[in-house]
Amino acid sequence: MRKLAAIAAVFTLTLLVGCGNSANNNAANTNTSANNGNTATATEAPDAVTSVSVVDNNEAFKKAISKDGHWIAAVLNDLTFTEELVVDGQFINKEEPARKIALYTQDADHNITNSFTLTAPKLTIRSENARIQGGTFVGDVYVEADGFAVVNATIEGNVYFSDAKYQATYTAADQGKVTGVTEVKK
Secondary structure, three states: OHHHHHHHHHHHHHHHHHOOOHHHHHOOOOOOOOOOOOOOOOOOOOOEOOOEEEEOOHHHHHHHHOOOOOOEEEEOOOEEOOOOEEEOOOEEEOOEEOEEEEOEEEOOOOOEEEEOEEEEEEEEEOOOOEEEEOOEEEEEEEEOOOOOEEEOOEEEOOEEEOOHHHHOOOEEEOOOEEOOOEEEOO
């Protein structure tokens, strides 16, 4: 039964990625700029281009959200961490910087079929245009990049921005919500 669920999830995510720009899907990994923990600017080359990672365990998830990971980290079940998580690296989807933590599976019509919970004491966002989508994150989020979004998801905790310019680009859409504070905290 688990294999069937995993195959269904991979099929669903294949459909999701298939809707993207095929030029990005076939592009090679650029890795032309060094990113020593710094956020890339619009004039720097991205660390990677569009790809997806479907994960069902903690180690695979940590790799997927790292600078060596993929633009989408899609989970297949609830994950719980006792250590801080960091979403790092710059990735491109449809010719724009993008990063997504997909806490859900979906059917062929893009309807959410299952939502999952990701739990960690702290999640630091260093990737531009990163979003948490379709499930629940339990913990505090620290944003150090432009364009963070909560889309059809809940953050059960606080969202802290390291600078007011990052807070100015934050959005919550399609029933996205934060149960705690959303503020600048240096």
